[in-house]
Amino acid sequence: MRLRQAIAVLALAGVFVSLYLWLHKLGVIGVLQCGTGGCDTVQASRYADFLGLPVALYGVVGYGVLFAVSLGAVQQAHAPRRRLDTVLAVLASLGFAFTLYLTGVELFVIHAICRWCVASAVIITAIAVLSLLQLRRRP
Amino acid sequence: MRGFYILLAAVGIGGAAWLVYAARPKPAERPAPTTPVPAAPASGFTGYTLGSDSAPVHITVYSDFQCPYCASFVTVQMPEVRAQLINTGKVQFRFRPFPLPSHQHSQIAALAAECAGEQGKFWEMHDQLFYNQNQWAQTRNPSGKFRDFARTIGLDSERYDACIDSKRYAGRVEESRQEGIAAGVDATPKFYFDGGRFNGFPTSDLFKTVVDSMIMVKVRKR
Numbered sequence: 001m002r003l004r005q006a007i008a009v010l011a012l013a014g015v016f017v018s019l020y021l022w023l024h025k026l027g028v029i030g031v032l033q034c035g036t037g038g039c040d041t042v043q044a045s046r047y048a049d050f051l052g053l054p055v056a057l058y059g060v061v062g063y064g065v066l067f068a069v070s071l072g073a074v075q076q077a078h079a080p081r082r083r084l085d086t087v088l089a090v091l092a093s094l095g096f097a098f099t100l101y102l103t104g105v106e107l108f109v110i111h112a113i114c115r116w117c118v119a120s121a122v123i124i125t126a127i128a129v130l131s132l133l134q135l136r137r138r139p
Numbered sequence: 140m141r142g143f144y145i146l147l148a149a150v151g152i153g154g155a156a157w158l159v160y161a162a163r164p165k166p167a168e169r170p171a172p173t174t175p176v177p178a179a180p181a182s183g184f185t186g187y188t189l190g191s192d193s194a195p196v197h198i199t200v201y202s203d204f205q206c207p208y209c210a211s212f213v214t215v216q217m218p219e220v221r222a223q224l225i226n227t228g229k230v231q232f233r234f235r236p237f238p239l240p241s242h243q244h245s246q247i248a249a250l251a252a253e254c255a256g257e258q259g260k261f262w263e264m265h266d267q268l269f270y271n272q273n274q275w276a277q278t279r280n281p282s283g284k285f286r287d288f289a290r291t292i293g294l295d296s297e298r299y300d301a302c303i304d305s306k307r308y309a310g311r312v313e314e315s316r317q318e319g320i321a322a323g324v325d326a327t328p329k330f331y332f333d334g335g336r337f338n339g340f341p342t343s344d345l346f347k348t349v350v351d352s353m354i355m356v357k358v359r360k361r
Contacts, residue, residue: 009143012154016155016158023158023161038277
């Protein structure tokens with residue numbers, strides 16, 4: 001149960017990080033707080049969109065779904081349901097794979113690092129590890 | 140379980156508060172300049188323009204030479220804007236420098252453009268700065284690169300260097316920035332059509348649609 005709770009907290013933090021980047025993309029937030037200065041470069045690159053939608057929007061939706069599922073999973077009534085652990089592990093693995101691709105693009109194509117993208121990468125990596133640990137637990 | 144919900148609430152409230160703080164309007168954000176800014180010439184200079192004074196629609200952009208979105212607009216959209224709107228006499232396009240405090244080389248880039256303008260080559264330097272932004276934006280000191288741009292567009296190097304060293308257009312750039320702040324500029328690039336703020340995503344297609352509709356309204360009013 002602790003692992004599911006940790007996933008829920010991390011997913012909620014991920015929602016806010018990606019929401020921040022999405023609001024910036026929409027023009028609601030003017031200047032990104034970015035010490036390296038690479039955030040603007042990354043956000044203005046063509047890789048900031050994926051299949052016609054902002055990458056940050058995928059983050060908002062992805063973390064939102066992870067948060068909803070994990071919040072459901074922490075309820076006592078759902079405690080024995082292993083299927084929720086499988087769903088969490090699959091979602092987190094997909095998010096982790098997408099993050100690997102985006103980080104590769106930052107490092108080897110754009111040559112700029114956005115600290116908010118790094119924050120999101122750390123969050124999704126932690127969620128992926130926790131969800132796999134939860135999946136390996138015996139019922 | 141109670142501790143979990145308290146932690147969740149803390150993250151939720153903290154995150155929401157942070158987003159509200161980040162989205163607050165900050166029209167006057169700008170640290171005090173570290174070097175004295177020469178007095179503005181107060182010459183009534185209102186920016187370099189492209190297109191005819193008699194064009195029916197006037198677009199003003201507040202832009203930052205180090206801003207990637209501004210570079211993206213200039214390299215991707217501006218050629219179409221020039222071809223479809225400026226060269227056809229529909230629009231006069233005015234550039235106003237708006238160096239953002241988060242970009243450390245914006246100020247010197249704006250001065251480089253003004254010094255090129257002194258020799259009649261503002262737009263050539265404007266294009267050099269934006270098209271080659273990735274060559275200087277992340278460097279420690281872009282002055283040498285700007286000097287290369289000056290040579291490339293055929294400026295008199297000695298006059299250019301003297302102009303940069305004197306910072307004589309710092310006042311003019313500051314005037315432009317203050318004008319932008321008064322107009323409500325909070326991010327770059329920010330466009331104004333006949334003085335009205337444009338809030339859409341700046342694409343040449345959307346610009347053409349807006350300009351054509353503005354011209355149609357003006358024709359009907361006659």
